[in-house]
Amino acid sequence: MNDPILTVTDLHKSFTLHHTGTMIPSVAGASFTVRAGRLTALVGPSGAGKSSVLKCVYRTYLPQRGTIRFAAADGAMDLAACDEPTALRIRARDIAYVTQFLHCLPRQPAVDVVAEPLVAIGAGRAAARAAAEERLRELDLPERLWGIPPATFSGGERQRVNLARGLVHRPRLLMLDEPTASLDRRSAELVVAAIRAAKADGVGILAIFHDPDLVAALADEVVTLRRPEAPCAA
């Protein structure tokens, strides 16, 4: 039941800026595990590379060293080393990444924004929409907003759309980067409830919270990252 789905070992990430000739370390040797149905929280001071770890797992950043073993639906693989089409496939099907920002097409109504990940993996539009509506109802987004593009929504409403979108295709791994930052209390409560529900549903979660109380309330494992050394010449 609570098998590890993500095992990160000795992850190192730094950025080399060619025009200034500097090397900026970001992640210095992170190692941790995320299990199905459990939440692993990344904690540490600002600049410890918490978000960078998430981006390395998502393959937005290319790590210099370390392995990212992920148990995908069709077998285990190293996300730090797999080819790009595989990374795209894993992203589309198995991993959801929810940040404080919602990226979507300007004209898309909220319900289609949420349905999008399902459509992308080949679900029919009607079925995808039905699933999206269910998620939006769980997150208590007023039904009158479903047909409107989220650009005009409040921060709390937008974040609920964002989380609904992350959960709609029931990923194996959900990554959350400060999902409740700058939310009103009610929205934050709804988001927390949704995270609990996802855990109960067997989704493995890797999260960064700005609020230590949330870590205490939700985390099954806590991983402390240390700040790497200062930037140096490349």
Added chain:
Amino acid sequence: MSDPVLRVRDLTRIHGPGCPRCRELTGDHHGTNICPVCGSVVAVSGVSFDLWPGEILGLMGESGSGKSSVVKLLHLDDRPTAGSAVFRDRDGALHDLATVDEAVARRLRDGRFGMVHQNPHLGLNYRVSAGGNIAERLLCSGERRFAAIRERALALLTRTEIPAGRIDDQPGRFSGGMQQRLQIARALAPQPELLFLDEVTTGLDLSVQARILDLILEIQRELGVAMIVVTHDLGVVRLLAGRTLVLRHGRVVESGLTDQILEDPQHAYTQQLVMSAL
């Protein structure tokens, strides 16, 4: 995993007499694509990539980087000096675009490829109506029933958000955005397997751009057609392309997942490109 729609290997196009040193003396390290020995222009050199079914691939670079030259070679508007580009059609047949004869080239362009140009004057016939522009593509692929042509043209106009009532208007009377959407409708007419989009939103108002980008993504979702999107606009690749190749002086300097290219660029040139855009 299924086979790639397009397998490009070492694609090279040299304009001019060419000499044995053209390729080694040009490129990123030399800061030029003009051969100092013979003066030839190395427009494309050693470009290799795979395009997977249903994928949108971005080709990014500044003007003169060779991105449009690559598309010309793949759309059979030009022939490479060296290299291969093997297109696998829906029926599983393989065609090396570097060597196909003119008759096959025409069949591929007419029936299996679609092209949307930056300048609608290159992609549309302004002497015939919007419907006639779509009809031409259908007639090219052998449709001979007037009612069927009419019906398909109307469906494509509706799909590209052009009012059906304008089917018999000349495209010259359309707005810029509508002309671009008509080009897309025309390109889609024969249900192509591979679509090339060359700077399709450049020069349009932001709201018009957004509408066209939306449309392209919707079409990709609906039809699963593989696309190659050429642009110098980072926002366009971010929105459309899963993977991106960065070209400079006719070479691929970096390739990767689009968000990786934009957020963690490895190559000095890409870093500079990304920083100057943000």
Added chain:
Amino acid sequence: MTNDDDFGFLDAVAVREIRRGLLKALAIPGYQVPYASREMPVARGFGTGGMQVTLAIAVPGDQLKVIDQGADDSVNAVALRRFIGNACPGMATTTRTAEATLIQTRHRTPERSLVPGQVMVYQVPYPDPLQIVEPSEAERRRMHAHGDYARLWVKLYEDVVRYREVALSNRYPARVHGRYIIDPSPIPRWDLPKLHRSPVPHLFAAGREKKLYAVPPHTDVVPLAFDDVPFEVERFAAADGGRHRCARCGAGDTFLDEIPLPDGTRRWQCNDQDRCDERMEAMA
């Protein structure tokens, strides 16, 4: 070579070149063969192509008929007949389709069925059907070579959209032998079906444009048309729903001319004068 200096106006080299061109045109039905159009004693554009073909293939013993706008007695037809007659000693001229072995024509194919042994020669102003959609000749040659006729079809599409039918009264494009599309130049739609599997060769020549092309005997000539918008010939529909008939011979199965009368009414009459005369004689 049967030609010598006192027969057929053209020099032997010209005759040989035109005959070779015609052989090629017959061998590749519908293909436009370039040739060096010679100077004729009339200006280019006045039927010099047809004259050259007639002069190049005529032999003593031929019976020549010349049609202009369907008539044998128009100034052009009379002048041409007289010139060719003078240039070809031993060749007779006639106005009778039935008697003719060589028929040079502008605008019409005779109504009377042609029989083996006869040859049709057309004076063509515009040899290329693609001219209405493409101004560049180099590009048109490429299009013919590739069988790239989509833009011609688009013209048909636009016509059907605008007029509910294809708005070409003459020069209606037709595909020959399943390959090349020809401009059967000045003949009306009415005459186009007569070319289909005709027992005689139809030779087309454009003097100004320097092109020869041909429909060999027993060859398919299919007008371009959509599957669901069939090709139709002129109907000559009368107000009462019937068909106009020739006011002279009473024929109801010929191509008619509409002639306005001074009192404001109109009269309909056979365009093919020989066919009309024949019918009158049969009734007399």
